[in-house]
Amino acid sequence: MRVTMIGAGYVGLVSGACFADFGHTVTCVDTHEGKIAALKRGEIPIFEPGLDDLVASNVKAERLFFTTSLAEGVADAEAVFIAVGTPSRRGDGHADLSYVHQAARDIASAMTGYTVIVTKSTVPVGTGDEVERIIRETRPDAEFSVVSNPEFLREGAAIIDFKRPDRIVVGTDEERAKEVMTNLYRPLFLNQSPLLFTSRRTAELIKYAANAFLATKITFINEISDLCEKVGGNVQDVARGIGLDNRIGSKFLHAGPGYGGSCFPKDTLALIKTAQDYDAPIRIVETVVSVNDQRKRAMARKVITALGGSVRGKTVGVLGLTFKPNTDDMRDAPSIAIITALQDAGATIRAHDPEGVEQAKMVLSNVDYVDSPYQAADGADALVIVTEWDAFRALDLKRIQSMMAQPVVVDLRNIYRPEEMASLGFRYSSVGRGLADL
Template sequence: MNISMIGTGYVGLVSGVCFAEFGFPVSCVDLNAGLIARLNAGEVTIFEPGLDELMARNIRDGRLSFTTDLAASVAEADVIFIAVGTPSRRGDGEADLQYIEAAADAVAAAMKPGAVIVIKSTVVVGTNARIRDRIRAARPDVAFSMVSNPEFLREGSAIEDFMRPDRVVVGVEDARGREAMRRVYRPLYLRETPMVVTTLENAEIIKYAANAFLAMKVTFINQVADLCEQAGGNVQEVAHAIGMDKRIGAKFLHAGPGFGGSCFPKDTRAFAATGRRFDAPQTLIEEVVAVNEARKQAMAARIVEAARKTGAQSVAVLGIAFKPNTDDIRESPALDIVRAIQKAGLTVRAHDPEAMNAARTVLPDVIWCASAYEAVEGAGVVALLTEWNAYRALDLKKIADLMAGNVLFDMRNVYKLEDVADTGLDYRSVGNGAVSITPKSIT
């Protein structure tokens, strides 16, 4: 069974490499000739732990190839995955489907009879049916099957998520599409991975509803953190206890500066917009979107206020990627926080282990530093915004000595109070109102 993977962004590249690891011949397609040249040279174009080794092995073994020739790739494919971007559309928050439509038109022109067309991109309900009808109108003489197969990959652990998922969701209309999906996911079936076989519409809604619910959990615990700060509680202890309830679960109950990334922000906006379009308002999710935006600004305001009290003119930011183990900065809370700090007239010195190259283009006025220690030199405030392992064992006494001020905002609750004792730092975490630490004492 030959697979064509259209789109070599995050989802397309990871999925293509993993399908090749399953033993299938996979041709990955992208219209960006420079990107394809880099991939053909063996360069991994995204940062994802373990992907480089997996990609190199499958290129070497002849199962994985990269091309700009979509027609040639599709013409030989039994299963054609469309994994192009669906960014938020300006104005209404709906998913922009122009790239899906362009890919579908190209597939229609080149596909062979009996092909199975799978939309892996995140799309709003009704999109698969629309694309099916679009292709059918272009090629009424060619039989094909339409499948919806949303992805549930977490950046930083995408290989594990693909190889050992909680479930595989496929929306199908006929037996040919269903059997094709059983074949491509057969290695997971042998591991007894649940496969949810449903309709096109259900598969589309499942993807958005899952991400919206997880974003709601993040927003919920962030608001609980605010309550803890005011009432003398500790959000980490609260989250641990409520997460032990199997009905709730511990994942995504980590307070911080707000959610970001390639999925949650755009998917919550699209889900809310879809609700409005179908006259079924998703008011909880609309509030999640608003609260998350407000939280980023509130976190920035804390930093600015503290910096002004120190009298120093610069703030050090540690971590720009929206989460560790990725170089993805899309809608990272750090971007909004940095811009707000700069708007207040303060200089930002920053470091990130992997995301600085991507961030330079969108934050050109930041002073980019080679290490965390270089970033904190002369800063009045240090804000730890991404919980990279590289930041978990910093020499905090050295940090204090290098700073002009002494405030450390740990917005990911990386450190414990005993870690900061006797360092000279004014330590401020998120959601911890029961205890605090200053340069003089622990109370």
């Protein structure tokens, strides 16, 4: 099949490369000339494990193409995916749909023959109706269907998530569009991934409901972890104890510094706004957002407490800046709020991240970025684990202990064992594991 992706960002690029790998002919379109030129040279603008090889092999096989010309990309395509950004609109938290609407107008002028237009970007309920209206207005004669096909991939595991999804959600009532979508995803049925057909509005809502539910699950275990610290419980055992109940499930029960990233913060806000607009407020999600915001500042206070109540004039080493491991993405990373609060309290920050430093430099100033975890620890009064990169799990902790001005470790991802840290002579604090351990 001939497929076009509008937007060569995270979702567009991963989806485009994976569809090409299924054997379809895919053209990725982006208005950003520098990005397209780089992709043509084989340079991938984001860090995602396996994506460079996947792009290279499909470019070589002449199944994956890049262009800045939307008209060229869309003509003759059987399916055109809209995978442009939907950032939070400044001021009100609603999703900004201007890129989606522009894409709809551009596609309308360029398409030839029956075309299925698919929204892959996370868009509020009713956006499909609006995209359909815009296209009909621009091209009253055109034959097309507008389908919602939300994407659930996680950064850092995007290719696996795309190729082995828990489910594929397709929102349309039109048989012709269902057939096109079924053919597109056919290779996945061999892996037994369920294809769920729903109405378009329902599909749009499923994406928001899924992300809001996961954000709620994380926030729930985070609050339980606070209680564990007060009553002397262990949150990892609580998570295991409740997670073995199939109705709850064991995933997304890792307590930490609060969720971040490009999806949860933006999508929870957008869902809240939509629900308020329709006079059906989702109060549980409103609470989740506010609890998660407060949590990041609470994590800074945890560091201050670990250093005896003040960080003024002290050096804090930070390990991990990205919102999670295996990405260079700093969007809404908890590290931003934590580091800013520590700086406001008078600390000097020395930070290391395996992939995120370039992005971090754009959002965090006055930070001394260093090349290794050991440099971050050298002479520091405290070492804070903010993101659980695998590389931090196997550090020479004895060496770290001997390098620090004070052997204080605040582990916001529970990657070390309290007994081992104590036996190495650290004053160690983590999340939800026993009474305040300092």
